Structures are given as structure tokens and as C-alpha cells.
Amino acid sequence: MDGAATGGDSGAMRAEGRWGIDLTMPQSLLLALHLRDAARLRPPTSPLLPDLPPLDPAAVPLPTAGGDLTGLEAAGRQWARWWAASFPGGADALTSILPPRFPGLAGMPELRGLAELGMDDAVTWSARAREVERRVLARTPTALFETNLVAEVEHELGRRIRPFQLGVVVLPVQGAHHWDVLGRPVISLGLRADRDGYLAWLRERLVRTGSTPRGRGERTEQP
Structure with missing residues (x-):
């Protein structure tokens, strides 16, 4: 949740x-960060988006990661836009990035395409991250x-x-x-x-x- x-x-x-x-x-930020790493996006940083390190545990790259560089650049900018609108997370942020409608990704075709490919993996990964969190606590x-x-x-x-x-x-x-x-x-x-x-x-x-x-x-x- x-x-x-x-x-x-x-x-x-x-x-x-x-x-x-x-x-x-926040679950919404976990899913988004997994998508960032799995697609090997390089979103521009800003006051709302510091240069965050890779995830731990690491994300498995999507099959399309590193393919269409132009598309990935556009997706990286779209990802930063989503983050700025959604940080620090919450129910609305989570709904915005979930299938089947991905309402928060409207007007972001490159990022939505990656989300359609990678969201199942992101959900599975987030469960692993929660288990790590549980052990840490x-x-x-x-x-x-x-x-x-x-x-x-x-x-x-x-x-x-x-x-x-x-x-x-x-x-x-x-x-x-x-x-x-x-x-x-x-x-x-x-x-x-x-x-x-x-x-x-x-x-x-x-x-x-x-x-x-x-x-x-x-x-x-x-x-």
C-alpha cells in the first residue's frame, strides 16, 4: 500500500x-524507480529530482533497454515530469502509474510503452524490496x-x-x-x-x- x-x-x-x-x-516511487533502472533511463535532475543512485536490489533490464536512444531520451524527460508531479508519493501517485489506464502517463507515449512492458516486473521487484526493508527494520x-x-x-x-x-x-x-x-x-x-x-x-x-x-x-x- x-x-x-x-x-x-x-x-x-x-x-x-x-x-x-x-x-x-511509497509504492509509487518504488515502481517508478524500477522502471527508470530497468529501462536504463537517464532523467534530468532538478530540485525535485536529485541524482538518485541505482536501486538495491538491482532491477533486471528490460529487453528493450538501450535500444531506441531517441525514445529513451524522451522517456527520461517524461519520467522526470511524472516524478515532479507525483513526489513524495501517495494514493493518487500510485494510481497514476498503474495499468491498465496509466492515467498519470497521459501524453507520455514513450514512458507509457515502457511501463506497459515493465510494470509486472516492477511490482514483483517491489515485493522483494519490502522484504529487505522488513529485515532492516x-x-x-x-x-x-x-x-x-x-x-x-x-x-x-x-x-x-x-x-x-x-x-x-x-x-x-x-x-x-x-x-x-x-x-x-x-x-x-x-x-x-x-x-x-x-x-x-x-x-x-x-x-x-x-x-x-x-x-x-x-x-x-x-x-
């Missing part, structure tokens, strides 16, 4: 609702560490961090990386699997949040 929380230990609110961390691995639960980290940062600052809800997109790409996509944090599953690395990344965001004065009437927001 699109937007399912990665790890039940990280989706709940902490400290009587003052803050929360919700890590999600079983090995590295972080709820207690997150709670302790918030308390530690608040102690260092000498005050409470303003209330926040942090929605993090997790992607199963190679390596331990993080990005900021127009204010939305994105991390690799590899970073999530590295407890120390993940907590160091989270600490940096918490310190930045705690160092920003909260104005009168300010709403709860992402750090």
Missing part, C-alpha cells in the same frame, strides 16, 4: 504528541533511540524543541545517502540500516530545529 510506514516503531507520536517521525517507502529498531536523542538534544539546548512532525521518504537505493528535496527529507534504506549514521543525520536536523526560534502562532511543522 502506498505510503506505508517503514517500521511500526517510528510512526507513532512521542512525548504526548509533541513530536513524531514517520518514515515511509527488524535488525535496527530506532524508536527508543529517537526518543532518547530528542531528550539529549533538548538537554544540550537547555529547552524543549518546538513541536514537529518529520515525514521522511525512504528509498531502497545503493549506499547510505540523504537528500533534501524542497524541504522534504529523503534517505536511502542503507542509511536507515546504519543506526549510528541515521541517528547522526537525525541529530543534525533536530539541532537545526531547536536552534530556530518559534514565533508566535507558529504551526507544528517538519524540522
Whole structure:
């Protein structure tokens, strides 16, 4: 299901609702990234689309990958357009890329043709990626560490961090990386699997949040 929380230990609110961390691995983005890799697309990067590494586990190339270069260039541009319209994922984003209608690919004939060829493989691959995710979360639960980290940062600052809800997109790409996509944090599953690395990344965001004065009437927001 699109937007399912990665790890039940990280989706709940902490400290009587003052803050929360919700890590999600949206199904729509998994399917799209598999299509990118399987078709060997090279979409142009943008503030909404960083240069994301290849998937892990890797996608098996489509039989047509690397064939019609002109078509692949057009499909890469169309893919970037779909991503910009669909990020950070959700029910509508998932519906937009699914057969038989592929409503989000209207006016993108090259990309739709590839989706028709590769979507079954993408769905099968995403199930494997979810299993990897499940194993990662079983090995590295972080709820207690997150709670302790918030308390530690608040102690260092000498005050409470303003209330926040942090929605993090997790992607199963190679390596331990993080990005900021127009204010939305994105991390690799590899970073999530590295407890120390993940907590160091989270600490940096918490310190930045705690160092920003909260104005009168300010709403709860992402750090």
C-alpha cells in the first residue's frame, strides 16, 4: 500500500504528541524507480529530482533497454515530469502509474510503452524490496533511540524543541545517502540500516530545529 510506514516503531507520536517521525517507502516511487533502472533511463535532475543512485536490489533490464536512444531520451524527460508531479508519493501517485489506464502517463507515449512492458516486473521487484526493508527494520529498531536523542538534544539546548512532525521518504537505493528535496527529507534504506549514521543525520536536523526560534502562532511543522 502506498505510503506505508517503514517500521511500526517510528510512526507513532512521542512525548504526548509533541513530536513524531514517520518514515515511509511509497509504492509509487518504488515502481517508478524500477522502471527508470530497468529501462536504463537517464532523467534530468532538478530540485525535485536529485541524482538518485541505482536501486538495491538491482532491477533486471528490460529487453528493450538501450535500444531506441531517441525514445529513451524522451522517456527520461517524461519520467522526470511524472516524478515532479507525483513526489513524495501517495494514493493518487500510485494510481497514476498503474495499468491498465496509466492515467498519470497521459501524453507520455514513450514512458507509457515502457511501463506497459515493465510494470509486472516492477511490482514483483517491489515485493522483494519490502522484504529487505522488513529485515532492516527488524535488525535496527530506532524508536527508543529517537526518543532518547530528542531528550539529549533538548538537554544540550537547555529547552524543549518546538513541536514537529518529520515525514521522511525512504528509498531502497545503493549506499547510505540523504537528500533534501524542497524541504522534504529523503534517505536511502542503507542509511536507515546504519543506526549510528541515521541517528547522526537525525541529530543534525533536530539541532537545526531547536536552534530556530518559534514565533508566535507558529504551526507544528517538519524540522
